[in-house]
Amino acid sequence: MKRKLFSITLVLIFLILISTVASAEQFTKIGSGSEPAIDDGKVTWTNNGVIHVYDLTTKKETAVNSSAASHPAISGDKLVWHDESSEIPRLTVYDISTASKTYITQNVDKSSIPAIYGSRIVWSANSYVYMHDISTSTQTKIADGDNPDIYANMISYDSYSTEDTPQIYVYNITTKKAIDVSQYGDNMFSHAYGDKVIWSDFYNRLGNIRMYDITTGQQTEVTTGNDKTGYDTGGSTDTDGNKIVYLKHNNLANIDSGDLYIYEIDTGKSKQLTSGNTSQTPAISGNVMVWSDSGNIYMLK
Template sequence: MKNKGRLCSIALASVFLIFVFLILISAAASAAQVTKIGTGYDPAVYGNKVVWTNGVVIHLYDLTNKTDTTVSSSGASCPDIYDNKLVWRDESSGRPRLAVYDIPTATKSYITRNVDQYSKPAIYGNRVVWSANESVYLRDISKSKQTKIGSGSNPDIYDTKVVYYSYSEDPNADMAIRMYDLKTKKKITVTSSGDPNIPRIWGNKVIWADVYNHQGYIAMYDISTKKTVDVTHQLDTDPSGNEYGASTGTHIDIQDEKIVYNKCVDDYEGKPGVYVYNISTGKSTLVYKYPEDVYTTPEIYDNIVVWGIDKNYVDSADDNDIYLCNLVD
């Protein structure tokens, strides 16, 4: 009895120590890596700069100096950044337009033609792409030249290639991800499988969310090899017979060998939160854990991941903080 009591005490102490150890590991993984840098929505990152909006002004945060500069622009949303240029949708005048802001000179100009209340700009170099009224537009801001390049929505741009969602251009597909090459003036269908949307491009990789149900899953196409692989799981059944997977398609981004995404349910595939997927290894890592049904908007550049709460899935401004994680810290 004496030995049994001692063994029970040792077992309980071991369990307690393991429990405390796991808590410390979890706390360290979150606290050591993640920093709150502001409050608002729609963060984007490029180099050492992060941009976001709180609906009244645009915030520009310098990661090197840890300074937050504001740009006056009421009615701002959906900002993007490339080098020293910012773009965002601006409705301060009472009608939708796109603002283009040059950081060194602090000068602002507007794109007013073919813009609607759903236009979300993306920028690469001097080129800005967006969609309005089911058409995709490109503007070279260095030449003030604007053209319609396709019929669709949700465009993204990398160098001379633009990807977008379309349901009318490919006669063999009801829904497709299309890619337009600015050099060759040619288009191809990247995928017409399932219900693909929210395409993103970097280098020779195109990713998208197949949003057919359960918030969708993420797939990737390699332009050079012409092969498609699943990044996250399609809808499946775990060993206990419960559905899992296809809960990762609400917000995605790609840069070099990394993909970031939001997961919003707790299932066999993993916990809800912000994830980074390594293309080379095919492995996903949980960066920051959230409760179920919390939707975030992760974006990535180099080893910096930024995110906020997706305002499309909240009814109030509670907990709309902007967070940053340096993956090498």
């Protein structure tokens, strides 16, 4: 009987080891640094103020000539990042194919974090949202607000407007009209994709994630954490297609890191991908996710 139990135990240990190895093989370290962003088969991040680009097809990493760079964003072959190499805040726009740079200096401050889609870049400065169109070299003040994101013809952002707490608005570039999609709560850090917007509610949910479908007008509670199940950081989320990636933390003193989860919009179910409570800044494009952890950039595809 003891031999049988011993054999069963060995089998269980073997299966656990196989599972652990298989799980670990799914995660690929692609570089060192933080703040990864991904689009169209390319990953970018910053390491000690230098921008790096990794091509998923060729598996080649390239360091871009840069310094004092932070918060990179990517769309196609265009990069944009916050730049203080001149000791004056500005946004650097970089063309990967030509290695050429241009700069956005007007209405940029130390907290301006850019987002890009196609030829359009959005950011906020002094609580105003701005858009710069690379193709036409035109810059527009969109609205009072902060933390904008852009997808196609849609800009999402948070703004106090007439409320005591920030609400999430979606601005249509064509009609030049904005709608409040959150309606209640203390809402920040929106991300847009397709006809959906996600954000974090800090009013009484401490960062739980909510989603609004512009087509149907339906709002969904993506996460509903509490003291027992752990809170969701909200500030570190991203969405693409049918998926939302987010961090769930169990330490209110450190909400910038946590365990990585993926939420399937169609099924309404979440799955935990990492453990250790040390993952940061997840991003997603298609079926590929990237994030930083302890100074390294990881990928799951």
